[in-house]
Amino acid sequence: MAERSAGLPSQRQVIELLDGEFARAGYDIEDVVVDAGARPPRVTVVADADGGLDLDAVAELSRIASTLLDELDSAPYVLEVTSPGVDRPLTTDKHFRRAQGRRVELTLSDGSTLTGRLGELRGTTVAVVVKDGARGAFTLRDVDLDSIAKAVVQVEFSPPSPRELELAGQTGGET
DSSP, X not given: OGGGTTTOOOHHXXXXXXXXXXXXXXXXXXXXXXXXXXXXXXXXXXXXXXXXXXXXXXXXXXXXXXXXXXXXXXXXXXXXXXXXXXXXXXXXXXXXXXXXXXXXEEEETTSOEEEEEEEEEETTEEEEEEEETTXXXXXXXXXXXXXXXXXXXXXXXXXXXXXXXXXXXXXXXXX
16 A cells, blocks of 8 residues: 555546546646645646636636545645646647737747747747837748747736737737
């Protein structure tokens, strides 16, 4: 019995138990981290959806997860349901789609970097709104997903220009 570390559920068990209910509620499980070494032990479920997670969604998913995980006979632990951090790299089509309208820094496979606002994902390319010259004009640049080595959402402290959002395929209320 001591083989099961602290008697916590495995990552696979948590995903199998929660995935269907989270999907029915409109959310995807991005990751599950089981940390038996934490004091107290912790199970963290990272979830996401189109439009992201607000506090009401986190509360609802926490209730669902707690109810389902209580059925397991395991050692006590702290359950945390959270959204992906802003520093999480964008690695899938779904990540790029969900980040539309957000400012990103792209590291391209040739080593160059590109900072702009994500536009629409079209097949294997994503549109990126970039500054065009010093006069504050914007233009769209199509970037092949295969040429992106790393993509990370940037934290913004001021609102983007309406023109930048329009080019990204967003209206002012969606970001």
